[in-house]
Amino acid sequence: MVSLKEFFNQHEDDMLKGISQKNSLIKRNIIAYMAVNGQATLAELTKELHISIPTITKLVTELVDEQIVIDNGKIETAGGRRPNTYGLADAAIYFVGVDIARDNLHFVVTDLKNNVIVDETEGDFELTDDDKSLRRILSSIDNFLSRCGVDQDKILGMGVCITGRVNPNTGRSYKYFTNTEEPLTDIIEKQTGLQVLLENDTRARCYAEYFSGNNIKNEKNLLYLYLGRGVAIGVIMDGKLYYGKSGFAGEFGHTPFYDNEIICSCGKKGCLETEVSGIAIENKMMASIKQGINTILREGYEKGGSIHIDDIIAAAKKDDTLSIELIEEAGEKIGKSIAFLINIFNPELVIIGGNLARAGDYIMLPLKAATNKYSLNLVYKDTRFRLSQMGQHAGALGAAMLIRNKIIGL
Numbered sequence: 512m513v514s515l516k517e518f519f520n521q522h523e524d525d526m527l528k529g530i531s532q533k534n535s536l537i538k539r540n541i542i543a544y545m546a547v548n549g550q551a552t553l554a555e556l557t558k559e560l561h562i563s564i565p566t567i568t569k570l571v572t573e574l575v576d577e578q579i580v581i582d583n584g585k586i587e588t589a590g591g592r593r594p595n596t597y598g599l600a601d602a603a604i605y606f607v608g609v610d611i612a613r614d615n616l617h618f619v620v621t622d623l624k625n626n627v628i629v630d631e632t633e634g635d636f637e638l639t640d641d642d643k644s645l646r647r648i649l650s651s652i653d654n655f656l657s658r659c660g661v662d663q664d665k666i667l668g669m670g671v672c673i674t675g676r677v678n679p680n681t682g683r684s685y686k687y688f689t690n691t692e693e694p695l696t697d698i699i700e701k702q703t704g705l706q707v708l709l710e711n712d713t714r715a716r717c718y719a720e721y722f723s724g725n726n727i728k729n730e731k732n733l734l735y736l737y738l739g740r741g742v743a744i745g746v747i748m749d750g751k752l753y754y755g756k757s758g759f760a761g762e763f764g765h766t767p768f769y770d771n772e773i774i775c776s777c778g779k780k781g782c783l784e785t786e787v788s789g790i791a792i793e794n795k796m797m798a799s800i801k802q803g804i805n806t807i808l809r810e811g812y813e814k815g816g817s818i819h820i821d822d823i824i825a826a827a828k829k830d831d832t833l834s835i836e837l838i839e840e841a842g843e844k845i846g847k848s849i850a851f852l853i854n855i856f857n858p859e860l861v862i863i864g865g866n867l868a869r870a871g872d873y874i875m876l877p878l879k880a881a882t883n884k885y886s887l888n889l890v891y892k893d894t895r896f897r898l899s900q901m902g903q904h905a906g907a908l909g910a911a912m913l914i915r916n917k918i919i920g921l
Contacts (some may be wrong), residue, residue: 512825537562538570539920542579542599546623546919550598552574568659569598579603587910599623605666606918607656607705608911609630610904611648611673613638613740618655625723625915629659630904638674640687649702656703666707668918670910671699672773676743676820678758684711685759696821708914713737713761714752715909717745720862720901722912730859734852735899736763738845738867740820742790744852764788768848781783783848787841789820789866795837796823801918804851806833824870846881853886853894864899871898 540560545551551559556567574580581600585593601622610617616636620629629691633651638644656663673695675686682696696707717735735745742764746753753760764784765777775782784786786793796818800809807826812818827834849861867874875898883891899905915921 533572534566534874535787537566538574541567541574542568542623545580545597545599546915546921549594552586552594552596554594556597577603582739583777586911601626601664604660605745605916606911607659607666607669608715608895608904608907608909608914609652609655609669609671610715610906610910611638611671612636612712612906614646616651617904618652618659619904620659620661621908621911623915623919625908625912627770627908628903629660631659632903638687640689642690645688645698649699652699652703654856666705668708668914669699669703670708670710670715670907670912670914671695672710672906672910674711674712674743675710676759676762677711678898679708679710679754680758682707684709693787698909706914706918708910710799710910711743711758711761712906713911714744714745715907716864716899716901716905717747717909718752718912719905719909720745720786720864721747723901723908732856733860733862734849734856734858735862735864736752736845736849736852737865738779738789738863739865741795742784742788746856763848763852766848768844785845787848792823792837792841793818793820796833798836799833799919802835807831808834820866823871823906824866824873827870827873837872838870839906839910841867842870842877843881846883847885849878849882850885850891853882853890858894860895860897862897862899864905868898 522576537560541556544556544559553564553567556571557564572688575582578600580597583596585596586596589789603623604620605628608619608621613636615635618629618631619627621627636647653796673684674765675688677684677686682694686696688695696709699707714734717736720735721733731750735748737743737745740828744761744763746761765775765779767779767781768783769781771785773785774780775785796806796808797812800806800812807829808818808822808831822835822838829837853861863875863878879896
């Protein structure tokens with residue numbers, strides 16, 4: 512038998528020919544079917560994949576011997592012979608997800624069923640567009656792989672998400688590490704020996720929210736608004752991620768909403784991000800302190816400390832008036848921008864994620880009030896709103912889920 516990596520990395524034009532090639536493709540289809548539908552009987556696989564019972568029986572037996580599929584035993588039926596059910600083994604195959612954030616690195620290892628096996632965050636990191644930052648990322652990935660405790664022969668691929676404009680097809684980031692001719696995916700693949708998929712961080716979070724969220728069952732059209740130190744959206748249309756022509760869809764934070772003189776990170780003025788992002792709120796807090804406005808964050812700042820959006824959220828929860836006002840102001844402006852989005856997309860669900868989601872009602876109440884005020888009434892009534900239910904690993908998890916789907920053929 513070939514190794515798991517060889518099995519899943521075989522393509523139609525690879526060395527396998529004839530019946531061997533056909534059987535390999537059928538095995539992948541069996542795995543993909545179980546990944547989507549859970550356990551299945553041989554009869555169900557025969558019907559869904561249009562393969563004969565003898566062939567399905569032979570290939571499922573091989574997958575059981577290879578410890579990719581497990582026999583779950585017989586199921587109860589109304590009468591007659593009880594069939595065995597088969598499902599994917601948890602510990603047969605693993606995937607790695609890496610979230611390269613502005614100020615931390617997050618790593619997960621997931622199994623074939625998207626269960627998170629390992630979950631780690633590495634702080635003391637700053638994302639910059641230079642070789643030093645890239646070397647740090649590569650070194651941190653190597654260190655994580657060596658200590659994660661998972662047999663590396665069973666790790667089939669790595670999903671990597673990063674902020675900014677990303678084209679998954681070319682494997683390039685168009686905001687970071689732009690001074691190299693080699694795509695970022697190729698650089699990481701050479702370092703790790705793993706197949707790598709590069710994805711935008713907000714799309715990865717959106718994907719994880721959509722397929723892991725406890726409340727999401729029937730929604731096919733969803734907007735995920737990420738409110739961190741930047742602002743972006745992920746879009747699910749008819750159950751699928753929306754990419755646009757070059758993979759750049761979702762850069763909502765750079766919509767020119769305001770007539771101000773604030774220069775955005777994209778180099779233009781008046782972007783939504785200049786007023787409502789975590790960085791914008793941090794800047795407003797520091798400007799307010801310099802103007803003499805009282806806040807519990809004043810002492811630390813005047814002693815030379817920095818102010819992060821998480822500090823402002825924590826202060827708001829301690830009834831700091833200035834922090835509450837700044838978050839509510841951002842919530843009102845965000846709500847107005849969401850009205851613009853839902854009037855266009857008419858989604859079933861809007862999820863608010865990122866740092867600001869942790870502000871709870873301080874952000875959601877003004878946000879929903881403004882959305883109601885500025886959107887069409889019938890569209891607003893069509894749309895549910897909720898805060899993200901996922902933790903900090905959402906981006907890394909989404910990236911791991913996407914590389915899993917690519918490798919097993921979903």
